[in-house]
Every structure is written in C-alpha cells, then in structure tokens.
Amino acid sequence: MREPAPHNHPHGNALTLPQAKRYKPLSDTRTESGTMDRNQALALYRQMLLIRRFEERCAQLYVEGKIGGFLHLYIGQEAVGVGAISQTRADDYLIAYYRDHGYALARGADPRLLLAELCGKFTGISRGKGGSMHFYDIPAGNFGGDGIVGGHLPLAAGIGYGIRMRGTDQVCLCFFGDGAVNEGAFHETLNVSALWDLPVVYIIENNRYGMGTSIDRASSVKDLYQRASAYGVPRREVNGMDIVAVRSALGEAIDRARKEKRPTLIEAETYRYRGHSMSDPGKYRTKEEVESMMKSDPILLFGRRLMEQERFTQADLDAIDKDVLAQMEDAVTFTEQSPDPPVESLYEDVYVRSPYIHMKAAEKDPAWRAAIREDRVPASLPPWKPAAPPPAAPAAQPAEATASAGKAK
C-alpha cells in the first residue's frame, strides 16, 4: 500500500471544482449540428442513466459470479461517450477500448444483448465469444471494444483510410484512455492520420489513471491533448464530466473531419468512480478524492441543469430512472432465459468460407468446417417499451430519441 500520487495535474482542480469558464449553461449549447432540444436532452439524460444502471447491475452480477473475466465499468465517464456519440450520424463509425459498455449503449445497442454477452450467453451481441471487452455491433458502425491498450488506434486510422478511399463524408470516433497515449501505436496513428488527412476524431478519456498509475507518473507532458501538436493535429481539451461541453467539442471536431477530412485529438477530463476493473481495490487514490469527484457527477450535473433550465421536475427524472431500472430488469430476465453457447459454436467464426480455399484439405480442421460465407449480425429484438411515457417529455419518446441518436440501418 502506498500513498496516493500527489495532485499536481494542472486540471485536477478544474475537475474537482468545476469552473465557470468550462461550465456552459445548456442554453448556450449550440453546435453546427443543431440545437439540442428539450426532448433530445432528456434522451441523453436517459442514456447516461441507462449506462449507469447497466454498469451497477453488472457489478452486482459480477459479484454474484454471473459475469466472469475482466469487467471495466464506465461509471463516472458517461458524459463522454454519450455526448460524443450523440453528435454522430447513423452511418458514422466508432471504435473503442475495453471499457466499452457505454459506447455500445449510446450507439443504440440493446442492453439485453449486451448483458447476455457479459453473462456468456449465445444470445450475446458477440455470441458469447467476446465478453465485456468486445461489444461489437457492426450494423451500428460500432467496431467494438479492443482488449489491447492502444491496439485499436491503427484500426481507427484504417477505418478513416477506408472512408477516404470510398470518398464518403463519414467520420470515425476513436475512444481510448490516458494510458494509451504512451503506446507507440498512438504516435504512428496520429502521424498517418495527419499525413493522409483521415476523418477520425481521437478522444482521450483522461480518467487520470492508467490502471493504478496516475498520469503524473506516466506522462512527461501533463496536457495530453498537446501531444497532437507534434503531428500538427488539431486538438483541444474538454470537461468530460459535462455532456454539453463534450457535445460542443465533438460537434466541432466531427465537422472538421466530415468537411475538411482532418483528424482531431480531444482530451476529455473525466473520472471513474470504480476501480480500473472489478478486481482493482483502488488503493492508489484516496476516498476523499473519489468523493470529491462524485460531486461533479455528469448525470447529477446534467439532471440539475435539466431541472433548472428545461423545467423538468425531480419526479420526471425519477420516472426515467424507474423506467431504466425496469429495462435493466428486463435485460436480466432475458439473459437468465438465454441459452449458453452450444459447444458446436466453439469452432464457428474463426474463418470465412471461401472459394479460394481448397476446402477438402481445410475442412479437416474443424474451424474451417464450421466456417460460413456470410457475416453474422447481432440478434434484433423488439425495442424496449417504457411502461409509461415520461410525463414531461410529450414531444418525443426517449426510447425513440435514443434510437435516432444512435443506431440506424
């Protein structure tokens, strides 16, 4: 056991005590992609809350032994994923690291499929083969969570390269943690992204700790976004606890990518309340630090703002919470009723069946025998129907808003 690292990060205080210049009222939130209206705001609130409740339920199921392996919870960081993804178009792409539950949910994945994946069920979004770190949802343009720190950054550049080759105006979001910026792949990727003008927005979710090592002990430059200056990549920092600020920063970056085909590096300052994973006791930081960060909780702040500026009541928010919890219980039921993967599926999905393979020889290998020509798509389930529409949001159903913000096929 050792003392927590001293807080000498220049923006540490800003996060602990949000400052006015970073704290913009909702009414000021204008981006080129349009004004966020009242119902959309409520939908974002619901998304963040869904992620929060999802993660809490995961923690519970993990302790119960229903979820195995690594489990990295997104609690505390919801504003980054939800805010960023809310600015994307249905045909845009996203690729992320292993703390990936939030992105999939924000991109519209069904929590039932995700929870089933976590519990290793055949109905899981990756057929029980990926688990917590690998929520792929290709129809939604979600290239999933990657288990290798920084390992997906070159892939993001590859996605950007593909967009350029095809000549479309899509963009790709790439999320990673503060630990990844010290990987070689980060630098190779930023370099070629700038060199070839790739439409990728790179988002550092700086939660201050690469597992147990604070950035002060890991990075020579404390302003991580400044690393982009070495490659001439446009860059900025943003308060990741503030969904409005995140939306604003992303709106600008995505616009640049779409129109100018240029990458951006965004550093979102955020915090995870839980350990790096479920097995992390978090001894490297003080209880006080965690508690002080929780005061600027993104959901708390945004909810307060909804009440102060958009005339929602606590009861409205409570109703959303109730609905989200009900949706989670439904997901748990779905998961419990789902079958385990049949052993025959062990060999499936290793190879693509191909006319260019001498199958007579290849099929001696069970992985080739089990290969199919097509790609699989995750199961599609009837959408969640809230028990009662949220009273204060007459214009749009939150569930529909969620869908419109994310998945579209």
Add this chain to the structure above:
Amino acid sequence: MAQLTMREALNQALKEEMTRDPNVFILGEEVGAYQGAYKITQGLLAQFGEWRVRDTPIAEEAMMMTFNFSLLALDMIVNHAAKYRYMSGGQIRCPMVMRGPSGAATQVAAQHSQGFESWYAHIPGLVVVMPSTPKDAKGLLKSAIRDDNPVIFMENEILYNLKGEVPEEEFHIPLGLGDIKRAGKDVTLVAWSRSVITSLAAAKTLADEGVEAEVVDPRTLRPLDEDIIFESVRKTGRCVVVEEGWRYAGFGSEIADRVQRECFDSLDAPVLRVTAADVPMPYAKTLEKAYLPQPERIVEAAHQVLYRS
C-alpha cells in the same frame, strides 16, 4: 506459358487483382514511389494512384517491409486480424494480405534472416502461404487477395529472381492445396518455399544413387494439405521435413506429428527434420551456410530414413 521470375509473377498478380477489384489497395513501406523495396510493386502507383498504392511511414506497428519487421506488427496480426471475426461472433471479416519477403536472405545476419512461418501458422484465424515457384506465387497471391481471411503471404527474397513457367491465361491456385514438385517412390521430402529448391537439389543427388525422392510442397501451411503428404508417405514409408525455420517448435514438428499419427503403419523409419541451426543467423558466409539446410544434409537425412549409410 511465359517464363517469368517470381518477382514478375507477383507483380502481375497484384496488377491483375487491383484491376479486377477496385477495393484492393496496397499499404506498405516503399511500395509506391520507390516501386517496391524488392520491385514487386513496380508500376502500380502510376496505374492505380496514391489511395490504392500508399507509401507508409516506417510505422511498423501496423505495416512493414519484410517479415523480419513483422514482429512490431504482431499485435495487429495476432491480436486483431486473426481474432476480430471470432471475438465479434462472426460480424467482422478481415480480408487482408500481409505479403513480403521472409526467411534468410544473403549475409544480412540475425535480425533480417528469420523464418517466422511457425509463429503465424500457430495462430487460428490466419492463413499462411509460402510459395516456391513463380507460378505458385502468382496463383496463390491471387487467391490470397480474393479470399476474405487474413493471409500471411511469405515470399523468399532469394527466390525473387527464380524463373519458371507461368500460365498466360487467367488462373489461381486455391490456398491449402499442396503440390508434388518431384515424384518419387523411395522417400518423401516435405518442404516449402526455398526449402523446395534445396530439396530438389538433394533429390537430384539421391537420384544419382538410385533413390527416387518425392518432393511434396504443401505451399500453404495453414490450412495444410495433409492428404498430399500422407499419400506420399504411405507410398514411400519415409519422411523428411525440410524447413528454414528453427527446429525448436518449428512447423516441421506439426507435420511430423500428423504423419506419425496418420501414417504410423506406413512408416519404416522415424520422421526426420532438416532445419536451420538453433541459433540466430550469423553473418559470415561459412556460418550462414552451416546454419541453413543444405542439400547434403537432406541427403544425409534421406540416407538415415532409408537405413543407408
């Protein structure tokens, strides 16, 4: 049939496949303006433009020049290309070919002379191809490009100037189909890539002694055409595996394993392996020669399995 070098054959394959399918593009070090470090991509930039023939920086976590440098990209190959389909439950395919020279060149010492086929063949999700002739190189590369699996296509620098017959008409060779490079009845030599050439030389010496060696070239290590090997071994009762890789946990042991399992009752002698010496590649010519499998060592091994001394 045209007489082409392997270099020309590979270039043709790239050109034809890029013409055939506009989604095919090349990323690599010196593939464009330089016309290829080994001239395999000559003329392609002019024909297809920079988005399809892209010179990359030496950013080798993601791309590389030869397989000696592929270790930097192992994470991309092993953790990503080979696994994304599986981890995503079949949602993703990775139609990619990693091609480049592999194995020992001439006096470039330890870091530039290594055969990593065993490493890649070890990984489920990858296809591993190692051609030994210009015709095979062209036919297999075309299949590799069209196939939707990640393919490790390992060429051999020494063979780039090797000439051979290449059909002029359109053709491709399925991945995973082996080939008999020389028929014989007395002993089976299994070899791939440059080892085929070495084995053919050994077979010639053996023929002078009245021993007819059969040289079997699986051409693709994963998937492996084991039947062509088994058939030969069942005929000859003797098997020598020749490889440029290291002996320890090398790919030859995979073949030896399968042969002993499937051809047990046909074997008149244990399966022997002729491999590189179990050391890093030295620089000096004499040591380099001692390091690599030479025809004499193959002949010696053949004698051993034939119980001739």
Add this chain to the structure above:
Amino acid sequence: MTVSKVVLAKLSPTMEEGTIVKWTKKEGDAVKQGDVLAEIETDKANMEMEALGSGVLRKILVPAGGKAPIGALIGVIAESNEDIEPLIAKEGAKAGSAPKPAAAAPAAGASSPAPEPAKAAAEATAKAAPADQPASVASAAQTPPVPAAPRSVATPPAAPASASAGTGGDGGRVKASPLARSMAAHQNIDLSSVAGSGPGGRIIKRDIESWAGPRPGADAPARSAGAPASRPSAAPASRPAPPAPSITPGQELPLSNMRKTIAKRLSESMFTSPHYYVTVEIDMDAAVDLRDQIQRLEEGKVSFNDLVVKACARALTRFPLVNASWGGDKIVTHAEVNVGIAVAIPDGLITPVVRNADRKSILDIAHEVRDLATRARDKKLKPEEFTGSTFTISNLGMFDVEEFTAIINPPDSAILAVGAVRKVPVVDGETIRPGHRMKVTMSSDHRVIDGALSAQFLAEVRRLLEAPVGLLLG
C-alpha cells in the same frame, strides 16, 4: 541399517523359478553385501546368489532343497535388533515351497510378484528346449559351449520383473518399424522370427522383404550348397582350430529373434512329433568318381550334397508317405517334392527350398542351391523361397562330422542328416581296401512314417547314390 529382503534372483534369462541347492550362510551369520548367500539351481546351471545388503541373516524362509519363484522372499537380512516379523508375515506367505511337501513349485503367476513381462510366453517355449539343443549343432561345432555364467550378479530384488538381464533393457520386446509391423502382419510373418537390421536391431521394411523365413527346422545349419566335399578323405593330421565366434565367457547373450524362433519351433517339433532315427552307410566310390568327372566339365560344380538332394527327390517320388505331413486328424501327402536345405547364417540358420527337385537336373539343382545359399546368407531370400518344403536335408559333412541326428523341420515328416564322405578301410571280400563311405541318418516322425518305411526309403536313396549315373538321367 534397514531390513533387506533376500529374494530369489533371476539368474538366467529363461529362469522362472529356482531351487535352493544350499545356503552358504546360516541364520544368525553376519553377512556383508556381496557375500555368497546361497547356491541356486536354475533351469540352466547352479549359480551363486549374493547378498544385496549387509547385516545378519536373520531368517531363512526356504530351506535347502526348496523351490521358489523369481522374486519370492527366501530370507531376511537385518540388524539383530530389527523387527522382521511384519515383513515375513507380509511376504513369507508368498515364499517358495519347502523341499519335501510334494515339491510342487507354486504356480509362477500366482506367487511371483510379477513373473515376467510380455515375453514370458515366448520364452516359456524357448525355455523348454534343452540347454544344449541339438539344434545348435553348428554352434556346437563352431564354438566351445558357452559356460554358464560363473557367478552372476544377483538381480536387484526390488525389480525382479524388469531384470531380464538376458534380453537387455527391452525385456524382449520386438522392435520393428510400423511399416515392417504391418507388412509382417499382412504376410503372416512372426516378427520374432525376423532379424532386425535397423538401429538397435529394429526390424525394418527391408528385413521383411528379405526375410529368410523361420523354417530353421533342420537343426544343422550346414552350408550345404558350397559344401566342400573336397574333404572326403580321412582327417588330416593337423586340424585347424574351428572358427569360433567372439563371445566372452561369462557373458549372458540376449536372444536374437531368430534364435527365439529356432528355440520355439524346434522345441515344438521335438516335443510334439515322436522322433526316431535310422542310419545307413552309403558306398560313395561311384559318386566320388562321377563328381570328379562332372567337376572337369565346363559348368560342372556339383557337390555331394547336390547328389544327395537329387537322390532324395527321386526316392521321395517313390515313397509319397515320406513326402508327407501330419495333419492332426489326417496325413497329408504332397504333390510336389520340395527339398529344404539347411543353411547356416551368422545368427542362426534358414532353410531355402529347391522346388520340384525331382524334376530338376543335377546341374540345375547344384546351381539353384548355390544361389539360394548365397542369398540366404545375404538375407535376400523371398518368403516363397524358404517356405513350403516337404523334406529337409541337413549336411555337416564339411565339418568332417561322421554322423549326427537332426530335428524334423515341421511340417515335414522327415529330415536327413548327412555326414562327411570319408575314406575308410573297406572289407572287400578277403581284402581291405580304401573306400569312400558316407553315413546318413534320417529322423522320422513316427506318426507318419514307420521304421520299415524309413529303412526302405533309405535303401532307395542308397541305391541311387551307389549307382549315381542314374541320377543324371532325367
């Protein structure tokens, strides 16, 4: 100091049990490791058994005259204050029998901890063969008898089963390449009868292909083909010492597979077919003349043995019952006359066959026998060339053996043992003159051939050889 068991050591390769001839130490004697404890009679000889531990010989469990299986506890060495009762209680029950009570040896399987591994069965037969097999006449002639290992090292008692000293570490397992194995299975060849030429004696493809057959029926591995009948006269004054294989006395020789087969088949023959022997002496003067004349011809290289082959073949056509086999519930007479000829090869003997010898000329036979013998020694015979004999000839004439008896080569019913053509004083009327004589002894299977028939057959053979010109006709 711990208790050390005295167990009956395996003192010969084929030994399964032993008799304690005498204890050289008595209970209470101090014993050092290596001291001779007892004298044991094995199936081969009396051997000394040494102590494997030091202490006091506290207990003798099997007294002199008693028998015990290998590995059985026959005594205990321990310090004088050591409690040995538990050991005796535990192991003593398994000990051998005392001499008097019927002396029935305990069944090996039941009492010995682990009788012998796989080879037990194979060797059981071999063991049954008498120690000085007549089968090894050739070796008897060539080598001094192998003395019984004078003082064999006692087998470690802990592992009596694996201590098959005579057969090496493999415990008699036949080593063969998988291909050789499956070829042998295909051709119905008993692998234990094949000598391996691969590393460590591994039987490989070429051994099967050139397998010279296990039909070592004829006990005498005579080099019949090249048999130098050039020693027809009396023994020279100074006889060169016969060549002897380099075997160090005291060595235990592992059994070659060929040796095992010889042991097995000849034991079977000897103990299942009732042998009897009829000897005749043949006047060879005319044959010697004939041979000398042929010798002067262009391609004329004919041995006495070739004449004997031809004579037997001719006689066999007249006596089909000699050219026959015992078939259990019937006697099978053979349509062809195929004469086997025992040929000595370095590690044993084989019996190539001259097919239809009755229809071949002397010169053909001579040529064929020479070819077969050469290839037999090179192990180049094909299976069909050493199988299918109906009668066998064994010739030790070149060793100047006057006469001997042979063991029938199954499934034949008779074998002819041919001695040397010797120059002997012959009583001719009232004078004595030098003459050539040869003794032949036929071993017959009484189940098939009765004595009178043997005598008639031999009379015919004699008639043919004494007027050999007839052999040249047809």
